[in-house]
Amino acid sequence: MTEKIRLLVKMDIDGAQVRITAHGRLTSRSLHALYIVARRANALMHGLALEIDVSGANVDPAAMEALRRCSQSRRLPALIDPQQSDVNISVRSSADAVMAA
Template identity: 40%
Template sequence: MVDKISVTVQVDLDGKYGRIVATGCLTGAGQRALHPLIRRARALTPGTHVVVDIRGAHLMEPAGVDLLRRAVAQDGAVELALPDPLSAHLPTPVDRTPVVADGPAAPGRRARTAA
């Protein structure tokens, strides 16, 4: 899977309201692409209210959401729109327990891989 984020910026005609819509994968690295867009949207006119809408993202890494929350929290005129429930968009944990044909690998015993 390719971890890409797609962004659309919507601004009303008088520049008082901006909406940044992000879809795709929101990763820890990918969320950084939103920061300059947020700054530019805020700089349009004094008092511009910006909403960063990530409800359309199909996958969100917890680190990406946390870093974006922190960045948005630094500016009171920026709002973060999250999906409800957020847990439906987070990756499912992967069980990385090595397994052998007759059960989990015992200490000192190597796991066999399927051919």
């Protein structure tokens, strides 16, 4: 698996949904890039449902914990979003897929 993170963004503006799919290795360091993409997507439309799918990525535990905190708080880190806009964010991981099976 590659050390770089690759992000694919799929948008359904009519349904007010965005899915960001991550591949490669997601670390606390590369998480910054994912947060920037999430902030830009969230700025497109108020109330947008934003799903971050990391089920196909190798995710470091610290990065997964940071994503889960964002999902619970409905905020991106202040360094990324100083205005602390509401974010309707959910995280899908390989552990979730296994639990759903």
